[in-house]
Amino acid sequence: MTSALQPGRSAPRRAGQAVFIVAALVLVLASFASLDLQWTGLFSSAGLAAMGRFGAEFFPPAREPHFLHALAGAAGETLAMSALGTLLAAAAAALLCVPLARVGGGGAAARVVRWLFNLLRAIPELVWASLLLVSAGLGPMAGTLALALHTSGVLGRLFGEAIENAPPGPALALRLQGVGTVQVLLYATVPQISPQLLSYVLYRWENNIRAATVLGVVGAGGLGQMLAFHLALFQMGRTASVLAAMLVLVLIVDLASYLARRAMTR
């Protein structure tokens, strides 16, 4: 139970852990020291009172019929953005994955595709959205495209790994008969891994509904745009309703995805 009795833990490893702990502490201290954090404004009695007033302004949440109507429209827009973005990304990732399916790992094309997936994945949805606003204009289309771009990088990588880890027997059997890459992919590899691919898509949809709710903050439509708008006007009751709608939407999508997953595994 005591670490001294464990034979695997050698002196250099312990020294490495000590170095890591010291380095982490230095990083934390330097971080706090270099940021001009305003704790006094927050944790003084005046700050806490202001925070309490701010919290109290959220109640009661707005419930006027015409506002709720607009809210439902924005929620539908967010849902559509997330579903459409995920579907487009799945299609793009599936198409781009074809070079990765070559028996033996693929050549230059596979490297280019992997590099492209990394680039698409590295840039967050929100950054894509604000870059796209110039071309696609304000509104949900920029958000949909942003979700699709980021997600196609993520799904591309996951699909690629699934293809590479699929049992190679059936693919090789077809390949030895002279069947082309695309047919091998469609008739040998995809049938083996399709449950996995579908569960990846569902998982990304759960992620994307969360991302889609906030994308609007930069002007890309949906609930996020409403949130930013009402918060900027200090209409806290309406802000509270928008927040509640966000949480409900996320819960609904999680439930739908859970049910779909269960239906698939049964």
Added chain:
Amino acid sequence: MTLPRAVAGVRAAGGVGAARRDPAWRGRLLWLALAALLLWPALRAAEFTPWTLLDARSLRVSAGYLASFVPPDLRAPFLAEVAQATWRTVAIATSGISLALLLAVPLALLACASLSISRLGGRMAPLPFVLRQAARGTMALLRTVPELVWALLFVRVVGLGPTAGVLAIALTYGGMLGKVYAEILESADGQAARVLLINGATRLQALAYGLLPAARAELGSYTVYRWECAIRSSVVLGFVGAGGLGQRMDESIKALAGGEMATMLMVFVALVAAADRLSAWLRRELP
């Protein structure tokens, strides 16, 4: 016996030609129609009209925008500014994660059922049960609200600047880390902790000598992984005014300064890749 019957069945269904038709076509058609029916309103709601991107005016705007990305802006004063913003991004993520730990560790210990004394005798007592559920509920609420929304709210309270970003990361990641810590502790072999508790050890002793030796590596590696995610988050939080690289990016996008954007995107991708490498290396080497 079966073969003639099958042949007769095929004949009855309209001959060999009919049998060659896909027997599942009805189902496929139904699913396709259903998908189209669901997709159409989605396309309408998302105002998804990609062909508008391809008309001459919008192509000209996009081409001009893209062309402004080269060459990247590499003037020394701007690079110094970017370096400072990058450090602030890392600092916001690190401070946020440290504060998140202050929130996550107590909540995780409160929520972890392996440290329940009343459970030793069978069922957990009502009060500890309620307390555990309350801790779980708190963590669920903290992580369900996206960090960007926390940041927007805190910008209202404490004003623009890194404080809002640090608080947003602290709350969201506090909820995430706390939940996963409790799960890791509960999935570790609880036998040692149980024996310690039965023999009169306190909960903290049972934690330190019964659970941590087995769970330590996983806890550490998950924390490092989340630090990496927090760096990504802190860039995004900058877009609502929480300081760092994101805020500088937002300013450049609004000024349509493509050269600056190109530089910052490269720095951002490099930063994320470096954090990714460092975190993978630490997780491999440390335990």
